[in-house]
Amino acid sequence: MTNILIVDDSASMRQMVSFTLKGAGYEVEEAVDGADALAKAKKKSYNIVITDVNMPNMDGIALIKELRSLASYKFTPLLMLTTESGGEKKQEGKTAGATGWMVKPFNPDQLLATIKRVMS
Amino acid sequence: MSFDMSQFLQTFYEESFEGLDSMEGNLLNFDVGVVDAEKINAIFRVAHSIKGGSATFGLKEMAAFTHSMETLLEKIRSGERQMTTELVDLLLQSVDVLRAMLSANKNGADGVNIPVAALKSRFDELLKSGDTPAANPAPARTGAGEADAQQTAKGKSQHWCIDFIPRMSLFSTGNDPLRIFRELATLGELETRIDLGKLPSWDDMDAEQCYLAWQLQLRTEHTEAAIKEIFEWVESDCRLDIKCIDSAAGAVAKTEVASKPHPVETAIAAEPQKATDDAKDSVVKEQKSAPAESASIRVSIDKVDDLINMVGELVITQSMLGQLGQDFDMSKLEKLADGLTQLERNTRELQESVMRIRMLPISFVFQRFPRMVRDLSAKLGKKVELVMTGEGTELDKTVMEKIGDPLVHLLRNALDHGIESPEQRQQAGKPATGAIKLNAYHQGGNIVIEIIDDGKGLDRDRILEKARLRGLVGSDEVLPEDKVAELIFLPGFSTAEIVSDLSGRGVGMDVVRKNIKSLGGSVEIKSETGKGSKFTIRLPLTLAILDGQLVRVGEGTYVVPLVSIIETLQIKKKYINAVAGKAEMYRLRDDYLPIIRLYETFSLVPDQRELENGLLVVVEAEGQKAGLFVDDLLSQQQVVIKSLETNFRKVTGLSGATILGDGTVALILDVSSLIGAARQQATNRGRPQAA
Amino acid sequence: MDSVEVKNTNDAGAVQNQYLTFVLAGEEYGVDILRVQEIRGWDTVTPIPSTPDYIKGVINLRGAIVPIVDLRTRFKMAAIEYGPTTVVIVLRTNGAKNSTILGIVVDGVSEVYNIKTENIKVPPQMGQEMDIRFVHGLATIEEKMIILMDVDQILTSREIAAVDKLVA
Numbered sequence: 001m002t003n004i005l006i007v008d009d010s011a012s013m014r015q016m017v018s019f020t021l022k023g024a025g026y027e028v029e030e031a032v033d034g035a036d037a038l039a040k041a042k043k044k045s046y047n048i049v050i051t052d053v054n055m056p057n058m059d060g061i062a063l064i065k066e067l068r069s070l071a072s073y074k075f076t077p078l079l080m081l082t083t084e085s086g087g088e089k090k091q092e093g094k095t096a097g098a099t100g101w102m103v104k105p106f107n108p109d110q111l112l113a114t115i116k117r118v119m120s
Numbered sequence: 121m122s123f124d125m126s127q128f129l130q131t132f133y134e135e136s137f138e139g140l141d142s143m144e145g146n147l148l149n150f151d152v153g154v155v156d157a158e159k160i161n162a163i164f165r166v167a168h169s170i171k172g173g174s175a176t177f178g179l180k181e182m183a184a185f186t187h188s189m190e191t192l193l194e195k196i197r198s199g200e201r202q203m204t205t206e207l208v209d210l211l212l213q214s215v216d217v218l219r220a221m222l223s224a225n226k227n228g229a230d231g232v233n234i235p236v237a238a239l240k241s242r243f244d245e246l247l248k249s250g251d252t253p254a255a256n257p258a259p260a261r262t263g264a265g266e267a268d269a270q271q272t273a274k275g276k277s278q279h280w281c282i283d284f285i286p287r288m289s290l291f292s293t294g295n296d297p298l299r300i301f302r303e304l305a306t307l308g309e310l311e312t313r314i315d316l317g318k319l320p321s322w323d324d325m326d327a328e329q330c331y332l333a334w335q336l337q338l339r340t341e342h343t344e345a346a347i348k349e350i351f352e353w354v355e356s357d358c359r360l361d362i363k364c365i366d367s368a369a370g371a372v373a374k375t376e377v378a379s380k381p382h383p384v385e386t387a388i389a390a391e392p393q394k395a396t397d398d399a400k401d402s403v404v405k406e407q408k409s410a411p412a413e414s415a416s417i418r419v420s421i422d423k424v425d426d427l428i429n430m431v432g433e434l435v436i437t438q439s440m441l442g443q444l445g446q447d448f449d450m451s452k453l454e455k456l457a458d459g460l461t462q463l464e465r466n467t468r469e470l471q472e473s474v475m476r477i478r479m480l481p482i483s484f485v486f487q488r489f490p491r492m493v494r495d496l497s498a499k500l501g502k503k504v505e506l507v508m509t510g511e512g513t514e515l516d517k518t519v520m521e522k523i524g525d526p527l528v529h530l531l532r533n534a535l536d537h538g539i540e541s542p543e544q545r546q547q548a549g550k551p552a553t554g555a556i557k558l559n560a561y562h563q564g565g566n567i568v569i570e571i572i573d574d575g576k577g578l579d580r581d582r583i584l585e586k587a588r589l590r591g592l593v594g595s596d597e598v599l600p601e602d603k604v605a606e607l608i609f610l611p612g613f614s615t616a617e618i619v620s621d622l623s624g625r626g627v628g629m630d631v632v633r634k635n636i637k638s639l640g641g642s643v644e645i646k647s648e649t650g651k652g653s654k655f656t657i658r659l660p661l662t663l664a665i666l667d668g669q670l671v672r673v674g675e676g677t678y679v680v681p682l683v684s685i686i687e688t689l690q691i692k693k694k695y696i697n698a699v700a701g702k703a704e705m706y707r708l709r710d711d712y713l714p715i716i717r718l719y720e721t722f723s724l725v726p727d728q729r730e731l732e733n734g735l736l737v738v739v740e741a742e743g744q745k746a747g748l749f750v751d752d753l754l755s756q757q758q759v760v761i762k763s764l765e766t767n768f769r770k771v772t773g774l775s776g777a778t779i780l781g782d783g784t785v786a787l788i789l790d791v792s793s794l795i796g797a798a799r800q801q802a803t804n805r806g807r808p809q810a811a
Numbered sequence: 812m813d814s815v816e817v818k819n820t821n822d823a824g825a826v827q828n829q830y831l832t833f834v835l836a837g838e839e840y841g842v843d844i845l846r847v848q849e850i851r852g853w854d855t856v857t858p859i860p861s862t863p864d865y866i867k868g869v870i871n872l873r874g875a876i877v878p879i880v881d882l883r884t885r886f887k888m889a890a891i892e893y894g895p896t897t898v899v900i901v902l903r904t905n906g907a908k909n910s911t912i913l914g915i916v917v918d919g920v921s922e923v924y925n926i927k928t929e930n931i932k933v934p935p936q937m938g939q940e941m942d943i944r945f946v947h948g949l950a951t952i953e954e955k956m957i958i959l960m961d962v963d964q965i966l967t968s969r970e971i972a973a974v975d976k977l978v979a
Contacts, residue, residue, distance in 0.1 A: 076294055097292060777869060
């Protein structure tokens with residue numbers, strides 16, 4: 001079963017993403033910031049990680065960098081949730097090793113379509 | 121998928137209100153001269169989160185507003201702009217505006233009076249005045265949905281030739297060409313041809329590198345944009361060449377995509393701002409939603425983990441006891457006793473942990489005070505420094521929600537009546553800036569909150585004079601010093617020389633005390649003329665548990681809240697007075713207390729009907745005392761309060777029920793309503809009989 | 812009447828409900844079994860002051876405070892001493908605002924029957940001893956008449972409000 005970790009400091013965003021994915025039959029776990037996510041990702045391996053960019057403690061870019069440096073996350077799809085308008089953040093994310101991104105606001109259909117896209 | 125997002129709105133409101141509180145706190149503490157990246161980041165994140173959330177939940181106006189805010193903050197974050205006092209003020213106003221918008225949305229109000237447009241245009245002006253012109257948000261774009269729209273708009277199949285030459289590092293971002301092709305195949309008919317030209321010899325090959333290139337042929341009704349979108353994530357990691365071979369016009373459309381960012385914009389496209397008449401810089405009215413409405417609670421992961429650990433231990437103990445029970449003989453008695461001790465410990469710890477879940481730091485209440493003090497002192501022309509300590513002290517959420525207003529009142533009082541004007545202070549030989557201290561700490565099962573000011577203190581002569589004028593104190597009655605200060609808590613007492621805008625508007629200290637009492641707490645005042653006043657509030661940490669004194673009446677056991685008990689005494693016949701026939705009063709020093717025979721009130725069969733043979737529990741509520749006549753005092757213990765209303769209804773004289781150690785139900789007395797009824801009865805009986 | 816339903820008959824197509832029946836002063840009464848939480852023996856209760864006489868008091872049901880109603884007193888029947896067959900049926904009722912739990916004291920439990928909805932008759936106007944509003948319908952089983960109760964009416968908010976006024 002596809003196991004997805006979602007990382008966002010906003011509870012409503014987490015709830016929405018989680019609800020949507022669970023509804024589509026994915027297994028979902030949540031982390032409240034980058035540091036929390038990294039700790040969780042080290043304990044268990046997830047098939048896909050979706051992370052917000054702006055978060056306290058450790059932001060999404062740093063999280064992606066850290067995850068990519070782990071052997072078990074070398075090729076795992078890592079997606080950024082971003083509201084940043086410029087391409088700068090995305091490029092920064094790409095350089096850090098992000099697979100791709102979703103631009104907020106997104107709707108559930110779009111979220112599911114994106115997840116389908118990175119499923120192997 | 122049809123999908124109701126409104127179910128997450130509540131969480132969005134809650135976290136947004138919390139975020140705004142923290143943003144406000146950070147803004148108030150902002151030292152304009154210092155570049156504090158952490159604070160700026162925290163402030164930015166709040167605007168950013170609200171923007172993301174409001175856009176997702178379709179709150180367009182809020183999304184547009186926070187977008188402007190965020191854009192400005194981003195410039196500050198990147199060092200492109202400096203934070204100024206003007207900006208801090210503007211952002212504080214934005215906090216108010218956002219709160220008002222959130223409240224309006226939450227309560228289904230239209231919020232037309234909120235000066236959003238005015239404030240937003242100020243942000244936009246500021247943005248324009250910067251050296252870089254503000255970027256115009258590109259039209260909204262929502263991936264999948266739009267692609268579908270494009271498809272229907274087209275409806276004619278075209279043949280595309282795509283050259284895809286990825287960089288060797290393509291895999292390092294978790295992208296996989298096969299997944300991209302799978303996605304392309306959903307658009308139409310796809311043919312792939314692999315170019316193995318760059319494949320090195322077997323020995324030189326690194327399995328983690330991509331050596332392949334592809335030539336793709338795609339027949340699709342979709343547009344070029346739809347195709348490019350699929351390559352969006354890898355466009356900086358490849359050379360991509362998309363050509364249309366047989367378009368209707370026969371021309372060859374060719375696009376070269378270099379490593380330049382694709383102009384994707386968030387869909388916060390501003391709806392046309394209505395320049396309504398609220399464009400004047402008006403102050404947002406207090407539309408801040410009462411925190412009492414929020415029905416959920418956010419709990420730190422630590423607490424939840426604690427709880428899980430404890431339940432784990434409980435399960436272990438249970439299985440241990442279970443095993444013990446399967447083949448028990450007397451030789452294992454000691455083990456059983458150990459197991460039961462462990463079970464008791466587990467249960468107690470579990471109870472404590474569960475209680476802790478409802479506990480939040482008092483900073484949730486405190487954090488709004490710096491702003492209030494700042495605004496009020498400016499308005500009053502006073503200089504005040506607010507010092508807060510013990511903000512991390514935890515207390516029950518329910519208690520916290522109810523203590524906010526009394527604290528606001530006391531703080532306003534300290535500002536309004538306590539602290540003098542800078543001139544007056546200097547004349548009195550004090551520093552021009554007054555100090556108000558707000559302090560919280562735990563003491564026993566209570567939380568203590570102190571509000572200390574170094575102002576002029578209470579004017580005892582004036583208070584006494586006024587109390588005599590109002591008939592609260594006899595004209596020749598002499599009161600000890602501390603009793604005089606207590607007078608300010610009496611109903612209808614206000615000493616403000618000028619009825620100011622802030623306090624002294626009828627809602628007086630009596631209401632403050634009543635509210636605190638209703639939470640099972642107390643408030644006292646110490647004051648020294650010329651030096652200042654100190655209010656001390658004591659509150660129980662939780663409303664779910666109370667310290668109770670068990671009393672017995674006949675066969676029934678009742679719980680009297682310990683906070684309302686003053687003393688318990690043997691009744692002496694000579695102090696019993698029967699006023700006007702039947703109403704019995706008991707003389708306790710200088711006081712006359714109505715005697716409440718609980719067995720009569722509750723129609724019970726008591727052991728004792730003779731007052732001298734029983735006990736009198738002297739209780740107080742809302743400043744009034746009475747004596748409860750009971751058969752016996754039992755133990756004191758903490759009891760968990762259960763509502764009678766859940767399955768039944770409210771019963772006069774009772775505030776709830778609890779379950780005792782033996783599993784039976786004991787009723788908890790509502791002392792205040794008992795006293796109220798007794799006083800009522802006493803006056804009724806004392807009145808001359810009607811003809 | 813021929814609306815006889817034997818236990819466990821599975822007549823496909825007909826809507827039928829299971830009813831738990833109990834005895835009260837010689838008559839058999841039924842309650843929808845889906846409303847029954849549990850059946851327990853009579854045990855002492857904690858009396859609640861200032862409540863009508865049919866409220867025997869409250870008990871602790873796994874941490875919840877649950878009121879106990881003496882059904883004989885409620886129906887203005889003669890009270891009897893509680894004996895070994897006396898039981899408390901714990902029922903879930905749907906109040907005005909939310910669902911609540913209450914226990915009724917009855918002389919003894921009897922049977923569980925399947926009764927088709929079509930075989931439930933509207934009650935005729937009955938005598939003084941039992942108020943018609945407690946009755947949901949009548950059914951006949953094995954020549955016996957069973958009075959099906961509307962459990963939501965046992966403790967109504969109207970009544971509770973009236974009692975409140977009385978006490979105040």
